[in-house]
Each structure stands twice: as structure tokens, then as C-alpha cells.
Amino acid sequence: MTVLTRIEEQGCGCGTADHPGDLISIDEAVAQILRNAGHVRESEEVALAGARGRTLAEPIAAIAAAPPFDNAAMDGFALNTACLVGPGPWRLPVVTRIPAGQRGSEPLPMGAAAQIFTGALMPDGADAVVMQENVRRTENTIIVSHEILAGAHVRRKGEDMAAGDMVVPAGRTLTGRDIAACAAAGRATVCVRRRLRVALVVTGDEVNSPGRTLSSGGIWDVNTPMLSALIPAPEIELVDVLGFRDNRAALRQQLSALADEVDLIVTTGGISVGEEDHVKPALSDLGLDMVFSGVAIKPGKPVSYGRLGQAHWLGLPGNPLSAFVTWQLFGTVLCQSLAGNSASSPDRRHVVLSQELRHSYGRCEVRLAEISGFDSTGREIVRFDKTTHSGRVARLPAADGVILIPSEVEVLPEGALVEFQPFRD
Ligand SMILES: Nc1nc2c(c(=O)[nH]1)N[C@H]1C(S)=C(S)[C@@H](COP(=O)(O)OP(=O)(O)OC[C@H]3O[C@@H](n4cnc5c(N)ncnc54)[C@H](O)[C@@H]3O)O[C@H]1N2
Numbered sequence: 001m002t003v004l005t006r007i008e009e010q011g012c013g014c015g016t017a018d019h020p021g022d023l024i025s026i027d028e029a030v031a032q033i034l035r036n037a038g039h040v041r042e043s044e045e046v047a048l049a050g051a052r053g054r055t056l057a058e059p060i061a062a063i064a065a066a067p068p069f070d071n072a073a074m075d076g077f078a079l080n081t082a083c084l085v086g087p088g089p090w091r092l093p094v095v096t097r098i099p100a101g102q103r104g105s106e107p108l109p110m111g112a113a114a115q116i117f118t119g120a121l122m123p124d125g126a127d128a129v130v131m132q133e134n135v136r137r138t139e140n141t142i143i144v145s146h147e148i149l150a151g152a153h154v155r156r157k158g159e160d161m162a163a164g165d166m167v168v169p170a171g172r173t174l175t176g177r178d179i180a181a182c183a184a185a186g187r188a189t190v191c192v193r194r195r196l197r198v199a200l201v202v203t204g205d206e207v208n209s210p211g212r213t214l215s216s217g218g219i220w221d222v223n224t225p226m227l228s229a230l231i232p233a234p235e236i237e238l239v240d241v242l243g244f245r246d247n248r249a250a251l252r253q254q255l256s257a258l259a260d261e262v263d264l265i266v267t268t269g270g271i272s273v274g275e276e277d278h279v280k281p282a283l284s285d286l287g288l289d290m291v292f293s294g295v296a297i298k299p300g301k302p303v304s305y306g307r308l309g310q311a312h313w314l315g316l317p318g319n320p321l322s323a324f325v326t327w328q329l330f331g332t333v334l335c336q337s338l339a340g341n342s343a344s345s346p347d348r349r350h351v352v353l354s355q356e357l358r359h360s361y362g363r364c365e366v367r368l369a370e371i372s373g374f375d376s377t378g379r380e381i382v383r384f385d386k387t388t389h390s391g392r393v394a395r396l397p398a399a400d401g402v403i404l405i406p407s408e409v410e411v412l413p414e415g416a417l418v419e420f421q422p423f424r425d
């Protein structure tokens with residue numbers, strides 16, 4: 001496959017194109033979220049074993065050296081290599097036995113060996129371990145027939161961590177790998193940011209809960225199950241899931257109550273320009289401080305973000321694919337930032353197009369794509385849909401993420417590089 005074009009610009013390119021009205025680019029929207037979303041102040045101490053996915057509020061330093069003492073890396077015999085002089089083989093008496101966990105042992109006399117087990121404390125006077133498979137053993141002696149280097153099969157005190165070494169920085173969302181390092185650093189608990197409190201509000205007179213009989217003019221509610229599944233995480237508690245009718249006064253009352261209870265209100269629907277779109281008017285009545293209202297993105301153009309008192313508001317469009325994509329692009333970044341994660345920028349990489357791509361000049365399009373393999377130089381190849389339909393979700397299960405098609409692009413050849421953002425399930 002020949003690569004013809006490289007897109008040099010970072011981000012989606014929306015910012016450089018003439019898009020309608022006051023719409024901002026995807027990257028500008030992410031930047032505005034990061035500028036406006038501080039993190040929750042409160043923190044709590046939690047057991048290390050239950051801390052996966054929580055965001056570290058304080059750095060973790062090693063309480064003591066790891067390993068805490070010189071110890072054997074193999075089952076075998078500890079000896080001092082200085083006694084292996086002249087031509088071998090060498091016969092050494094086995095004078096003691098040191099299992100792992102034994103507190104200490106007598107110093108090893110020069111010319112003698114100690115039977116030792118993996119993890120056991122090295123005796124003073126020994127500088128190497130020879131594996132049991134590499135000696136001949138008689139009842140109480142061993143015969144060593146090849147040279148042993150000083151330090152062989154010995155794990156040195158502090159070779160993994162010195163006391164006081166920084167092991168995991170603050171602001172990191174803890175993984176199983178971090179937890180392993182914290183445990184080796186001697187920590188039983190860690191100080192993490194408290195969980196975010198999030199409310200989901202799904203609006204629309206036409207939406208029907210799955211499982212009921214579909215009303216005339218009604219559609220199945222996709223956004224409630226979809227976002228109820230996507231939002232919760234170890235650092236995020238979905239405290240309320242509410243369905244509201246398209247009524248400004250009722251919305252005003254409920255949103256006002258929620259703003260006092262949660263850190264973030266996520267709404268879907270009701271944010272476009274129609275007379276039945278009541279979310280923005282209701283929030284405006286309540287004194288919403290709008291940060292942005294609309295992004296030059298397809299799908300998801302009406303996505304909006306603002307502050308309502310102490311709470312944050314993210315307005316996702318009603319169309320389910322638009323809601324899914326805008327949650328992936330903006331909601332995840334907002335939550336990571338609020339949770340105190342210091343690495344909350346989007347996770348993107350360049351991939352190679354499997355075929356020619358066509359796009360209508362205008363908004364930056366985020367089109368469903370799946371990684372289909374690798375080219376001869378090891379770069380990932382993506383297959384992608386021909387078009388984007390904001391109300392269709394049947395293709396979502398096969399998609400691994402989206403490709404970002406810059407607004408000014410009309411055709412890209414097979415082999416061109418484009419940005420790809422993977423979905424977080
Ligand atoms: N005159 C204009 N009309 C529209 C514009 C525009 O710029 N001018 N923008 C269009 C775009 S783009 C989008 S996206 C939608 C977004 O509108 P809203 O966020 O106000 O969403 P609704 O109107 O409430 O719903 C849109 C669509 O999605 C369906 N929907 C809503 N909720 C659900 C749900 N929970 N599950 C499944 N489907 C849902 C709803 O029935 C509508 O079909 O506005 C365009 N209009």
C-alpha cells in the first residue's frame with residue numbers, strides 16, 4: 001500500500017475551516033473543558049486492593065527499600081566466590097539451611113555453603129547463589145564444577161526501589177500495575193479523590209423505556225441504557241437517572257435541585273433550536289454560565305457545556321449516535337478532569353485509510369471506524385463507514401473508535417494517515 005498524504009495538523013482541523021456561526025472546533029471545546037473543569041477538592045483514604053480506577057490525590061513514595069534485604073533469586077546454595085580458587089571442581093561442606101522468611105542466620109564461614117531457597121535472606125559472608133541443578137550433591141557437601149560470578153542469583157537490597165523513591169505520582173488513575181508498585185512500596189491504603197457524583201437526565205416526550213409497549217409516535221429510549229452503562233466508573237458514581245418531559249418549568253425545577261446535589265449533570269436531547277428544545281432555556285433561567293454552545297462536529301453539533309452554581313453541565317444531543325460520540329469525545333475528558341486525573345487529554349493516534357474517503361466540506365466529521373489490520377510497516381489500517389447518521393447505532397458494536405476527518409477535506413486517498421480516537425467502552 002502506498003502512503004500518499006500525511007495530515008500534519010494535530011487535532012481535527014475544524015478550527016481552520018469556515019464553519020457556520022460561532023461553532024468552535026473539537027480541540028477548542030476540549031481545551032475549554034480542561035480550562036473550566038477543576039477537580040473535586042475532597043479526598044479519602046481507601047484500601048489499596050480496592051483502589052483500581054480511583055485517582056491518586058497524593059504521590060506514593062516507597063516506605064522502605066524493596067527488596068528490603070539481599071536475598072536469593074534461586075533455590076540452591078549460597079557461597080563466597082572468593083573460595084573457588086585454582087582449577088575446579090570445588091567441594092564445599094553444606095553447613096546450614098536458610099528457608100525464605102527465616103529472620104537471620106550465622107555468618108557463612110569461608111569455604112562453606114548454605115542451602116538457600118528463593119527469597120531467603122543472604123547470609124553474611126556469601127556473595128552468590130549457585131542453582132541446585134548446577135551442583136552435584138552428596139549427603140553434606142556440594143561439588144561445584146564451573147566458575148560462579150560474584151552476585152550471581154542475588155537480588156540486592158533496594159534494587160527495585162530505594163526508601164523514599166517516588167513510585168506513583170498524584171493525579172494518576174490507578175491501574176493494577178500501579179497497585180503492584182504501591183504494594184511493593186509498603187502501602188496498605190492510598191489517598192484518592194472522592195468519587196464524582198453524576199446525574200443523567202434524558203429528555204423527550206417521545207422516548208419510551210425499552211420493555212414497554214411502544215406508544216404511537218414514540219421511539220425506544222437508547223440514551224438512558226447507553227449512558228447508564230457508559231458513565232459509571234470506579235471514580236464516578238451515577239447517583240440519579242431521570243427521564244424528563246419537554247417542559248421548561250418542570251426542567252427548571254428539577255435541574256435546579258440536581259445542581260445542589262451533584263458535581264455534573266449530563267442531559268440528552270432538547271438542546272437544539274426548536275421550540276420543543278427546553279433544556280438551554282431552563283438552564284438559562286437558572287443563571288447557567290455557558291462555556292460553549294455547539295461544536296463544529298458531525299455528529300453532535302449542538303453539544304454544549306456550562307457551569308450551574310457549583311455543578312457542571314454537559315448537554316449531549318438527543319440523537320443516540322451523537323450522544324455516544326460526544327460523550328466519548330467530551331464527557332470522558334470532563335469526568336477525568338473533574339476526578340483530578342492529570343492526564344486527561346484525548347487519546348489519539350494516526351492510522352492508515354484502507355480505501356478512499358469522501359467527505360462533505362463543512363464540520364469536522366467523526367466517523368465510525370474499525371481497526372482491520374496492519375500495513376507492511378506495522379501501521380494500523382482502518383476500515384470506516386461511508387457516511388455518518390446521527391440517529392443510527394446498528395454499526396456501533398463493530399466500531400473500535402472514530403476517525404477525525406478535518407472539516408476542509410473532501411477526498412483522501414487510500415493509504416492517507418488520519419487521526420483515530422478509540423472508544424472507551
Ligand atoms: N432547525 C434545526 N434543527 C436541528 C438542528 C439545527 O441546527 N437546526 N440540529 C440538528 C442536529 S445536528 C441534532 S444532533 C439534533 C439535536 O437535537 P436535540 O439535542 O435538541 O435532540 P432532540 O431534538 O431532543 O432529539 C433529536 C433526535 O434524537 C431522538 N432522541 C432523543 N432522545 C432519544 C433517546 N433517549 N433515545 C433515542 N432517541 C432519542 C429524537 O427522537 C430525535 O429524533 O437536532 C437537529 N435539528
Ligand code: MOO
Nearest residue numbers: 299300301322390
Ligand atoms: O450534529 Mo447532529 O448530531 O449531526 O445530528
